[in-house]
Amino acid sequence: xxxxxxxxxxxxxxxxxxxxxxxxxxxxxxxxxxxxxxxxxxxxxxxxxxxxxxxxxxxxxxxxxxxxxxxxxxxxxxxxxxxxxxxxxxxxxxxxxxxxxxxxxxxxxxxxxxxxxxxxxxxxxxxxxxxxxxxxxxxxxxxxxxxxxxxxxxxxxxxxxxxxxxxxxxxxxxxxxxxxxxxxxxxxxxxxxxxxxxxxxxxxxxxxxxxxxxxxxxxxxxxxxxxxxxxxxxxxxxxxxxxxxxxxxxxxxxxxxxxxxxxxxxxxxxxxxxxxxxxxxxxxxxxxxxxxxxxxxxxxxxxxxxxxxxxxxxxxxxxxxxxxxxxxxxxxxxxxxxxxxxxxxxxxxxxxxxxxxxxxxxxxxxxxxxxxxxxxxxxxxxxxxxxxxxxxxxxxxxxxxxxxxxxxxxxxxxxxxxxxxxxxxxxxxxxxxxxxxxxxxxxxxxxxxxxxxxxxxxxxxxxxxxxxxxxxxxxxxxxxxxxxxxxxxxxxx
Amino acid sequence: xxxxxxxxxxxxxxxxxxxxxxxxxxxxxxxxxxxxxxxxxxxxxxxxxxxxxxxxxxxxxxxxxxxxxxxxxxxxxxxxxxxxxxxxxxxxxxxxxxxxxxxxxxxxxxxxxxxxxxxxxxxxxxxxxxxxxxxxxxxxxxxxxxxxxxxxxxxxxxxxxxxxxxxxxxxxxxxxxxxxxxxxxxxxxxxxxxxxxxxxxxxxxxxxxxxxxxxxxxxxxxxxxxxxxxxxxxxxxxxxxxxxxxxxxxxxxxxxxxxxxxxxxxxxxxxxxxxxxxxxxxxxxxxxxxxxxxxxxxxxxxxxxxxxxxxxxxxxxxxxxxxxxxxxxxxxxxxxxxxxxxxxxxxxxxxxxxxxxxxxxxxxxxxxxxxxxxxxxxxxxxxxxxxxxxxxxxxxxxxxxxxxxxxxxx
Numbered sequence: 001x002x003x004x005x006x007x008x009x010x011x012x013x014x015x016x017x018x019x020x021x022x023x024x025x026x027x028x029x030x031x032x033x034x035x036x037x038x039x040x041x042x043x044x045x046x047x048x049x050x051x052x053x054x055x056x057x058x059x060x061x062x063x064x065x066x067x068x069x070x071x072x073x074x075x076x077x078x079x080x081x082x083x084x085x086x087x088x089x090x091x092x093x094x095x096x097x098x099x100x101x102x103x104x105x106x107x108x109x110x111x112x113x114x115x116x117x118x119x120x121x122x123x124x125x126x127x128x129x130x131x132x133x134x135x136x137x138x139x140x141x142x143x144x145x146x147x148x149x150x151x152x153x154x155x156x157x158x159x160x161x162x163x164x165x166x167x168x169x170x171x172x173x174x175x176x177x178x179x180x181x182x183x184x185x186x187x188x189x190x191x192x193x194x195x196x197x198x199x200x201x202x203x204x205x206x207x208x209x210x211x212x213x214x215x216x217x218x219x220x221x222x223x224x225x226x227x228x229x230x231x232x233x234x235x236x237x238x239x240x241x242x243x244x245x246x247x248x249x250x251x252x253x254x255x256x257x258x259x260x261x262x263x264x265x266x267x268x269x270x271x272x273x274x275x276x277x278x279x280x281x282x283x284x285x286x287x288x289x290x291x292x293x294x295x296x297x298x299x300x301x302x303x304x305x306x307x308x309x310x311x312x313x314x315x316x317x318x319x320x321x322x323x324x325x326x327x328x329x330x331x332x333x334x335x336x337x338x339x340x341x342x343x344x345x346x347x348x349x350x351x352x353x354x355x356x357x358x359x360x361x362x363x364x365x366x367x368x369x370x371x372x373x374x375x376x377x378x379x380x381x382x383x384x385x386x387x388x389x390x391x392x393x394x395x396x397x398x399x400x401x402x403x404x405x406x407x408x409x410x411x412x413x414x415x416x417x418x419x420x421x422x423x424x425x426x427x428x429x430x431x432x433x434x435x436x437x438x439x440x441x442x443x444x445x446x447x448x449x450x451x452x453x454x455x456x457x458x459x460x461x462x463x464x465x466x467x468x469x470x471x472x473x474x475x476x477x478x479x480x481x482x483x484x485x486x487x488x489x490x491x492x493x
Numbered sequence: 494x495x496x497x498x499x500x501x502x503x504x505x506x507x508x509x510x511x512x513x514x515x516x517x518x519x520x521x522x523x524x525x526x527x528x529x530x531x532x533x534x535x536x537x538x539x540x541x542x543x544x545x546x547x548x549x550x551x552x553x554x555x556x557x558x559x560x561x562x563x564x565x566x567x568x569x570x571x572x573x574x575x576x577x578x579x580x581x582x583x584x585x586x587x588x589x590x591x592x593x594x595x596x597x598x599x600x601x602x603x604x605x606x607x608x609x610x611x612x613x614x615x616x617x618x619x620x621x622x623x624x625x626x627x628x629x630x631x632x633x634x635x636x637x638x639x640x641x642x643x644x645x646x647x648x649x650x651x652x653x654x655x656x657x658x659x660x661x662x663x664x665x666x667x668x669x670x671x672x673x674x675x676x677x678x679x680x681x682x683x684x685x686x687x688x689x690x691x692x693x694x695x696x697x698x699x700x701x702x703x704x705x706x707x708x709x710x711x712x713x714x715x716x717x718x719x720x721x722x723x724x725x726x727x728x729x730x731x732x733x734x735x736x737x738x739x740x741x742x743x744x745x746x747x748x749x750x751x752x753x754x755x756x757x758x759x760x761x762x763x764x765x766x767x768x769x770x771x772x773x774x775x776x777x778x779x780x781x782x783x784x785x786x787x788x789x790x791x792x793x794x795x796x797x798x799x800x801x802x803x804x805x806x807x808x809x810x811x812x813x814x815x816x817x818x819x820x821x822x823x824x825x826x827x828x829x830x831x832x833x834x835x836x837x838x839x840x841x842x843x844x845x846x847x848x849x850x851x852x853x854x855x856x857x858x859x860x861x862x863x864x865x866x867x868x869x870x871x872x873x874x875x876x877x878x879x880x881x882x883x884x885x886x887x888x889x890x891x892x893x894x895x896x897x898x899x900x901x902x903x
Contacts, residue, residue, distance in 0.1 A: 438648060
């Protein structure tokens with residue numbers, strides 16, 4: 001993390017007083033004991049107390065807090081519910097932790113235009129709960145949806161199990177209100193589609209809190225499909241399961257959800273949930289299709305036939321809503337199920353071209369032996385997003401370090417086969433130092449120049465995403481050889 | 494006449510931009526030039542013609558992914574996808590009709606740079622939503638990349654979104670990767686006849702709010718509908734709702750939709766061939782094609798995006814003060830407005846109506862002299878304009894690439 005600014009730390013008392021003048025009452029937390037809950041997010045291996053916690057309630061307060069911090073050169077870390085799995089909301093010892101939890105109102109529901117205007121502290125699930133009486137829902141469904149906030153979803157461009165068909169957060173937004181580090185308030189988008197100029201909404205989404213603080217979000221809501229059914233298919237190998245996935249998509253079918261688990265994950269889950277998963281298979285696939293009844297029945301029959309042509313060992317179609325939910329209960333409990341069989345586990349999040357799955361799993365088994373650490377895999381099979389869970393015991397000396405090295409090797413492997421470091425959890429602090437495995441110096445510098453356009457002093461969430469911090473002046477410098485570059489040998493007309 | 498250079502590969506593009514930078518020259522980036530007449534007229538020293546950067550470099554249908562050099566003809570990509578039962582789900586429109594160009598031209602790079610879409614925008618998104626990764630040369634003369642070749646990726650900023658719709662003002666793309674999707678097995682369109690715009694939008698809202706999974710919702714008022722040569726030549730207004738997918742699904746949804754639309758008016762059905770022709774006409778804005786009269790290219794054409802529920806009201810504001818013809822796509826959220834020839838292309842009126850209803854308007858067609866004099870893209874407030882300028886400078890600090898195409902000084 002960036003070296004703490006001693007001058008800022010020395011002024012802590014006056015800074016706290018100035019913040020109290022902006023956000024009155026209990027909105028500023030400076031006592032160590034009360035700041036404790038904010039010291040880490042979902043990536044609990046990293047902990048750091050912030051200098052002070054500020055919980056604003058209004059956009060003008062956010063604006064004034066940021067303007068003050070900009071003028072004073074104070075770093076700011078925004079935070080939603082703190083469910084980030086990549087340390088995106090990890091505090092800084094010399095920074096303000098800006099908690100957005102009090103922005104918890106749904107401002108407007110507009111069924112005619114199929115949208116909702118919400119504050120960033122509203123939880124993902126609360127959006128669906130607010131519109132489901134009219135048969136609508138909000139599509140992105142990260143597994144933390146009961147707790148995670150829409151503001152955090154925007155920052156991380158959160159996905160979920162349904163994003164192959166319904167997209168990630170970025171495909172389900174219409175507009176936002178954003179406060180820049182200078183305190184300037186900018187409105188982007190609205191109730192209409194697409195940007196009239198640069199797609200600023202698109203670049204803010206997934207920027208991990210480095211570009212601005214979102215204070216209002218307009219999300220699209222969708223009509224719930226009439227019905228959904230799922231098929232549970234067991235295979236003797238991940239190759240067979242992979243072939244089945246490819247053939248389903250090859251048949252023109254985009255399932256609502258398509259999840260794969262490997263043997264260790266299946267066993268951990270079945271012991272925990274008793275979902276009736278077959279135990280004598282190497283790979284298990286859950287394929288769900290949704291839509292009108294006629295479509296669902298038609299596609300389920302086709303998927304069953306495809307599964308059998310791919311040497312499925314078992315194939316069960318859900319015959320009731322209860323049974324469909326039971327199929328999913330196992331998958332959704334995969335992380336806690338693994339948590340039951342191991343003192344600790346470390347959840348990875350790479351994406352690979354789907355066809356490389358058998359190769360990646362094989363290499364992962366080899367790495368597992370090398371490091372002496374077991375690994376269980378759950379996989380969003382439709383979009384190639386892989387979540388290897390490395391089993392370890394933090395109380396055994398050196399095991400966390402070994403786990404992190406194993407994890408880094410897995411992510412590098414993902415990049416090697418044409419994939420990426422993170423599919424939905426974000427870079428944060430966790431994968432920051434792996435960025436050069438995927439991006440060149442020029443790639444990373446161009447991204448950081450864009451940050452300078454939003455945050456010229458680099459005060460917003462520094463130390464996340466980028467392995468090396470550069471000053472904006474240095475990034476902006478150009479080496480132009482005026483009059484000394486010969487015209488290149490390119491066809492001219 | 495600006496000097497035209499035609500790079501043979503990405504290295505050439507980098508060399509050309511570096512040379513322009515060193516010489517203090519500006520460059521217009523073109524593919525086929527099919528959308529060249531959109532935006533403020535370019536006055537650059539150099540034309541950087543990327544149409545020789547062609548070829549699909551990766552296509553894995555089962556992975557739903559395709560990569561191509563930026564100058565690859567869109568038509569070539571669409572044909573390759575069709576041969577594999579797939580398509581570009583964002584349904585890129587062809588501007589040739591309204592701009593008076595040759596149909597079927599345009600490159601994949603151009604489609605992304607202009608963030609094109611079509612009627613399916615309401616269900617499947619625009620080009621931005623299918624843009625997975627790219628290689629490009631910035632205005633600093635540096636090659637950089639963003640994104641990747643997988644559909645789920647949050648590694649670093651999503652620069653694809655920013656490059657989509659930046660009209661070549663930030664970087665010259667050299668190679669792109671996009672998400673492709675299965676082509677629907679069949680389609681049908683349900684027509685409702687004789688509705689006034691406000692009532693038509695109610696009908697479309699009702700359809701979109703149902704679980705019928707409508708993939709196109711357009712309203713052609715009387716007088717505009719008659720211009721659509723798609724087997725629906727009608728004297729009366731037509732509201733069209735498209736259903737796509739597997740046959741049993743389309744059949745069931747059609748029954749549901751008929752029940753829902755019955756109270757609105759007289760119904761008719763277009764089977765797949767007629768449906769395809771109708772939606773191609775809507776997509777390409779056929780009612781306002783430039784070749785219908787020699788003078789029509791003088792007549793301004795606006796593209797307005799607004800909240801569907803405000804569409805009819807916005808259109809009425811414009812129609813009350815000018816001679817205007819219009820039709821609605823995106824369930825009322827996209828309005829194409831053709832105005833009679835006038836000094837400012839009707840900008841003051843259109844901007845006023847859009848400010849009242851919300852959304853943004855782009856002047857798609859107008860004589861170059863008009864496009865040079867007024868804002869073609871949506872005017873921005875001070876904070877957004879300043880941010881836009883800083884974003885431009887972060888990619889292109891010396892203003893080498895398509896300077897002034899979107900706004901003066903950007």
